[in-house]
Amino acid sequence: MIQSDIAPAFHVDYLRKLPPTALCAVSKLKMMGDGSGWNLVAKPEEPSATMETTIETGLGTVGNSGVIYRVPGDIWFHIFYTGTHLDGEDSGNFPVVISHVCRFWREIALSSPMLWTNIHISSASINSLIRLGGPIVPRASTFVARSGQCSLAVKLDLTRRRPTGDIPDETLSMYFRLLSSTAVDLLVIAHDRIKSLDIATDLKELSFWISHKVVPLGMPRLESWKMCRGDPTKPVNSSSSTNHYRGFIEFDAAGACRGSFEGPTDTIGDRLPRLKHLQMSQIVANWSLWTIGGLTTLTINHLALGNRPSISDLRDILAKSNHSLESLELHGSLPVRPFECSVSITLPKLRHLRLGYWTQEEALALLPHLDMPALKSLALCDISGCIHEYRRRMIGRAGYAMDVPLDLTLYGVPIYEDLDSTQLLEALCFTRASLLRQLDSVELTRVQSLSFLVGLPRDWIDESFPRHQVYLARFLLSMPSLRTLTLYGPDVGFLHCLNHPFKVTVGQPELPDGVEQHILYPSAQLSTLRILDCEYDDLLDFFFNRAELARDPTARRGFPVFDNLEFALDPIELELFKSECPSVDGAANTSTFAKTTVCRIYNDISCPKIPFI
Numbered sequence: 001m002i003q004s005d006i007a008p009a010f011h012v013d014y015l016r017k018l019p020p021t022a023l024c025a026v027s028k029l030k031m032m033g034d035g036s037g038w039n040l041v042a043k044p045e046e047p048s049a050t051m052e053t054t055i056e057t058g059l060g061t062v063g064n065s066g067v068i069y070r071v072p073g074d075i076w077f078h079i080f081y082t083g084t085h086l087d088g089e090d091s092g093n094f095p096v097v098i099s100h101v102c103r104f105w106r107e108i109a110l111s112s113p114m115l116w117t118n119i120h121i122s123s124a125s126i127n128s129l130i131r132l133g134g135p136i137v138p139r140a141s142t143f144v145a146r147s148g149q150c151s152l153a154v155k156l157d158l159t160r161r162r163p164t165g166d167i168p169d170e171t172l173s174m175y176f177r178l179l180s181s182t183a184v185d186l187l188v189i190a191h192d193r194i195k196s197l198d199i200a201t202d203l204k205e206l207s208f209w210i211s212h213k214v215v216p217l218g219m220p221r222l223e224s225w226k227m228c229r230g231d232p233t234k235p236v237n238s239s240s241s242t243n244h245y246r247g248f249i250e251f252d253a254a255g256a257c258r259g260s261f262e263g264p265t266d267t268i269g270d271r272l273p274r275l276k277h278l279q280m281s282q283i284v285a286n287w288s289l290w291t292i293g294g295l296t297t298l299t300i301n302h303l304a305l306g307n308r309p310s311i312s313d314l315r316d317i318l319a320k321s322n323h324s325l326e327s328l329e330l331h332g333s334l335p336v337r338p339f340e341c342s343v344s345i346t347l348p349k350l351r352h353l354r355l356g357y358w359t360q361e362e363a364l365a366l367l368p369h370l371d372m373p374a375l376k377s378l379a380l381c382d383i384s385g386c387i388h389e390y391r392r393r394m395i396g397r398a399g400y401a402m403d404v405p406l407d408l409t410l411y412g413v414p415i416y417e418d419l420d421s422t423q424l425l426e427a428l429c430f431t432r433a434s435l436l437r438q439l440d441s442v443e444l445t446r447v448q449s450l451s452f453l454v455g456l457p458r459d460w461i462d463e464s465f466p467r468h469q470v471y472l473a474r475f476l477l478s479m480p481s482l483r484t485l486t487l488y489g490p491d492v493g494f495l496h497c498l499n500h501p502f503k504v505t506v507g508q509p510e511l512p513d514g515v516e517q518h519i520l521y522p523s524a525q526l527s528t529l530r531i532l533d534c535e536y537d538d539l540l541d542f543f544f545n546r547a548e549l550a551r552d553p554t555a556r557r558g559f560p561v562f563d564n565l566e567f568a569l570d571p572i573e574l575e576l577f578k579s580e581c582p583s584v585d586g587a588a589n590t591s592t593f594a595k596t597t598v599c600r601i602y603n604d605i606s607c608p609k610i611p612f613i
Contacts, residue, residue: 076108080098080108080112080115083095083097083098083115094115095109095115095116095143095146096139098115110146113146113147113148113149113150114147114150115146116142116143116144116146116147116150117143117147117150117151117152117153118143118152118153118155119140119143119144119152119153119154119155119186119190120140120154120155120157121137121140121154121155121156121157121158121179121183121186122156122157122158123157123158123159123160123161123176123179123180124157124161125179126161126172126175126176126179127161127167129175129179130167130171130172130175136178136179136182137179137182137183137186140183140186141186144186144189144190147193149193150193151193151194151195151221152190152193152194152195152196153195153196153198154187154190154194154196154197154198155198155199156183156197156198156199156200156201157200157201158176158179158180158183158199158200158201158202158203158206159200159201159202160172160173160176160202160203161176176203177203180201180203180205180206180209181209184206184209184210184213184214185213187210187213187214188213188214188217191214191217191218191219192217192218192219192220192221193221194219194221194222195221195222195223195224196222196223196224196225197219197222197224197225197226197227198224198226198227199226199227199228200228201228201229202229202230203229204229206229207227207229207283207284215268215271215272216271217271218270218271218272219271219272220273220274221274222272222274222275223274223275223276223277224275224276224277225272225275225277225278225279226277226278226279227279227280227281227283228279228280228281228282228283229281229282229283230281230282230302267289267291268289268290268291268292269291269292269293269320272292274294275292275294275295276294276295276296276297277295277296277297278292278295278297278298278299279297279298279299279301279329280299280300280301281299281300281301281302282301282302282303284303284307287309287310287313287314287317288310288312288313288316290309290313290317291316291317291320292317292320292321293320293321293324294321294324295320295321295324295325296321296324296325296326296327297325297326297327298317298318298321298325298327298328298329299327299328299329299330299331300329300330300333301329301330301331301332301333301356302331302332302333303332303333305336308333308334308335308336309333309335310335310337311335311337314335315345318345318347319345322345322346322347322348323348323349324349325347325349325350326349326350326351326352327350327351327352327353328347328350328352328353328354329352329353329354329355330354330355330356330366331354331355331356331381331383332356332357332358332383334355334357334362334363334365334366335362335365335366336362337365343369344368344369344370344371345369345370345371346371346373347370347371347372348373348374349374350370350372350374350375351374351375351376351377352375352376352377352379353370353372353375353377353378353379354378354379354381354443355367355379355380355381356380356381356382356383356445357380357381357382357383358383358384359384360382360420360421360422360423360424363380363424364423364424364427367424367427367428367432368427368431368432372435373438375435375438375439376438376439376440376441377439377440377441377442377443378439378441378442378443379442379443379444379445380421380424380443380444380445380447381444381445381446381447381488382419382421382445382446382447382448384419385419385445385446385447385448385489386445386446386489388419389446389489389533419446419448419450420448420449420450420451421447421448421449422449422450422451422452422453422471423453424447425447425449425471425472425474425475426453426456426471426474428475428478429471429474429475429478433478436475436478436479437478437479437480437481438481439479439481439482440481440482440483440484441482441483441484441485441486442479442482442484442485442486443485443486443487443488444485444486444487444488444490444494445488445489446488446489447491448491448493449468449471449472449491449493452467453471461473461474461477464502464503465497465500465502466496466500468493468496469493469496469497469500472491472493472494472497473497473500473522476497476498476522476523477522479525480525481525482525482526483525483526483527483528484526484527484528484529484530485523485526485528485529485530486530486532487529487530487531487532487534488532488533489532489533489534490531490534490538492535492538495531495534495538495539495541495542496545497522498521498522498523498529498542499521499523499542499545499546499549500521500522501519501520501521501549501558502519502520502521502522503519503520519554519557519558520558521558521559521560523560523562524558524560526560526562527562527563527564528562528563528564528565528566529562529564529565529566529594530566530567531566531567531568532566532567532568532600533568533602534567534568536569536570536573536576536577539567539569540577540580540581543581543593546592546593547592550592550593561592561593561594561595562593562594562595563594563595563596564594564595564596564597564598565593565594565596565597565598566597566598566599566600567597567598567599567600568599568600568601568602569599569600569601569602570601570602571601571602574599574601
């Protein structure tokens with residue numbers, strides 16, 4: 001048999017002899033190369049030396065002289081590394097696929113425990129489990145066994161599936177609970193090797209099982225824990241005070257036993273010593289136990305009023321990680337009572353803050369007590385406004401008129417100031433002016449200014465802007481370092497304000513010709529503007545108004561041209577937008593407004609229409 005020599009570069013005849021999986025990976029590597037051999041222009045981050053050693057050992061011991069055995073070790077190495085860093089389920093499928101290509105690939109796969117570290121258990125397999133029987137989680141169990149002592153990335157997607165075919169709902173429910181409990185048992189077996197744990201479920205008992213069975217054993221390698229209970233597309237009713245754990249209050253997601261006569265034997269921090277990233281959504285817990293030091297990311301989302309952390313609990317949680325916390329997100333979980341103590345909570349490393357409030361009073365009660373000298377990114381979300389818009393569109397999808405009152409779309413939701421955020425914006429401008437000056441990124445979701453505050457002193461902004469734009473203009477002008485502004489469902493006043501020129505007098509009035517007037521815009525400091533989930537007519541007016549300003553010789557002197565402009569349309573609006581925009585002498589030529597313009601198309605009513613869920 002004629003054998004081909006290994007060429008220093010990839011030739012067509014040589015590539016044809018490689019298996020399809022290797023050919024795909026090699027093609028990717030070839031695109032990264034410079035054509036001068038095996039050297040790569042851009043290599044991935046340095047992978048595990050264990051994998052490289054395993055592959056080199058396998059190549060040295062195999063005596064077969066076939067072409068596939070003579071691929072250089074660094075190419076095998078990068079094929080395996082690329083496959084284990086794919087997104088989603090592809091990463092978990094990769095070791096199974098390569099172990100069935102040939103005997104040599106299988107030998108390498110089975111002797112490389114780090115290939116089997118991505119564990120994924122999904123309730124999508126329930127129908128097959130019911131029809132075929134057999135082990136409950138065979139694939140996950142095999143991965144755990146083959147991964148040796150390597151750290152594991154575990155993902156559980158345990159949400160109820162609708163019955164299909166002739167499977168009764170009762171049978172489906174029993175198998176769902178069986179699958180969930182078996183998954184927890186597998187976590188018990190591997191508790192000391194779990195590095196990341198991502199759980200999405202609508203089974204309310206699952207967090208109780210994990211707290212009772214897994215957490216007390218300790219997870220010494222756990223660095224990231226994300227747990228979401230319930231349907232993420234259906235936000236929690238804030239007025240509900242139902243506590244699903246009221247009958248089992250001695251246990252919670254912290255895994256700590258609180259009996260009537262004795263406290264916990266150790267803390268949650270002792271059991272999770274390496275935890276850095278914690279995300280909990282709709283998880284009921286005894287928050288007084290969640291004092292974990294060293295967190296860099298903390299997310300607590302969507303809790304009913306009776307299940308939210310108290311003021312003292314939240315203060316203790318933040319104080320424990322105050323010197324390490326870099327990102328904080330509290331959506332629908334803010335304390336309902338104002339802080340009693342005037343001492344601020346200092347978070348010196350916090351750079352990203354996201355707050356979602358049902359009423360602006362919730363945010364007003366917290367923000368004055370946070371000292372964040374390094375904050376660069378602020379996101380505010382009016383949850384009531386998001387729910388109103390979501391339900392309004394669902395009503396429209398059903399064929400009814402979308403002009404519905406709030407008491408129909410927000411039944412059971414406490415409404416204050418008619419979904420207004422005016423007081424919050426003004427409080428930030430007057431009491432947290434230094435905080436606003438340091439921001440370079442702001443995201444506002446359904447934040448509206450609908451009222452006019454009385455008793456406040458008037459200034460030049462009141463004289464320069466219409467009444468409905470005053471508070472929005474002051475908010476924008478208070479952020480001279482702002483570079484990125486993202487508006488979800490923007491108040492139309494924001495759009496008008498961005499296009500509203502104002503005059504600034506510069507110079508010394510006492511000198512002849514010592515005064516000069518400049519035309520400026522509240523959006524002059526921006527480099528990136530995103531307008532998403534906006535009413536079509538409001539968006540069209542925004543473009544037309546900017547086009548008029550761009551043609552006006554007087555207003556054009558200070559007219560800002562963004563580096564990036566991004567907006568979004570529904571699919572049914574796209575063709576209409578194309579036909580209407582150029583119809584007025586090219587008035588909506590977006591190149592006039594930004595160097596780069598991107599239009600996003602929404603494919604679903606809830607994504608990303610409601611970004612907080």
